[in-house]
Amino acid sequence: MKIGIPKGLFYFKYYPLWKTFFEKLDCGVVTSPTNRKVLDSGVKLCADEACLPVKIYHGHVDSLNGKVDAIFIPRIVSIMKHEYTCPKFLGLPEMIKNSIKVTSRIIDTTVNLRGQHGDLFDFAMETGSIVTKDRYAIMNAFRDGLHEQHEFEKRLKECGDFESALKKDHDRNIPRPEKIAILGHPYVIYDSYINMDIAKKIQREGYSIITPQMIEDDIIRKYASKLPKRHFWTLGRENLGAGLSLLKCTDVKGIIYLSSFCCGIDSLMEDYLERQVARSSNMPYMKLVLDEHTGEAGFNTRLEAFLDMVRWREQNESNVSTHG
Ligand code: SF4
Incomplete structure (x- = not known):
């Protein structure tokens, strides 16, 4: 069959x-x-x-x-x-x-x-x-x-790359110390067609990537449980817990949330995470919303601008937010 x-x-x-x-x-x-x-x-x-x-x-x-x-x-x-x-x-x-x-x-x-x-x-x-x-x-x-x-x-926990983990040829090289987190649902962050190969683009700029699946489950649970209300959407809870757990990680230089247009869960969870990031850290954060009309040129421009800003802050502001 x-x-x-x-x-x-x-x-x-x-x-x-x-x-x-x-x-x-x-x-x-x-x-x-x-x-x-x-x-x-x-x-x-x-x-x-x-x-x-x-x-x-x-x-x-x-x-x-x-x-x-x-x-x-x-x-x-x-x-x-x-x-x-x-x-x-x-x-x-x-x-x-x-x-x-x-x-x-x-x-x-x-x-x-x-x-x-x-x-x-x-x-x-x-x-x-x-x-x-x-x-x-x-x-x-x-x-x-x-x-x-x-x-x-x-x-997958070691490499954060779905295809490599599937083919068992994941890269065992020592990752670069500075990381950019990619949050979102697995079928968005690991489908290189939907996300226009964002992980490779970030790696080419000299960063490693970190995804929710690379973080231990008990850490995600611990941070998600600190929220005032228990969340019952599994994928939403994972992204929130993962995002919150990264805020105090000094090797994580920025967070990118890949969301899908029309996603009800993301419209709540991503917004909640964005507020928490702004409230309790000075971590650079960007949301990218994808749909069938998203053009790669505009996507690349936003990504490049975000990474430029991350680098600029590291070099010129001692990682202090422009808002003080
Ligand atoms: S609406 Fe959101 S959570 Fe549901 S399938 Fe689409 S992207 Fe996934």
């Missing part, structure tokens, strides 16, 4: 798990590269109000449609106890079915770990049983998938 995994959204979080799981069950796994054609078809097929990552996801489903036996579009309700993902993830299979005439089978099993009885194992069993009736094989495939996922996350 040939399974298509659209290269968007939680592909950038769980691809090693899903790929290993299906391959161990003797399935072929197919993805499609993100390019202009995928983006254009996604924009055409998807509702206008959706964010850029959801539009691109539509484009990937369209490009896999009919070329594989089944397309894996899980309904990811929750990946943490007492927390949720974004509403777009909850209704993703329905959204796709209403926008695209999908001829391949859709595998739309549900992941919901919010409550006491949520279990990732049930999800694996339900998904695997579409491919085989051998429960033992499903259990083994899932265990191997979790192992791959764990190893991948360790590599």
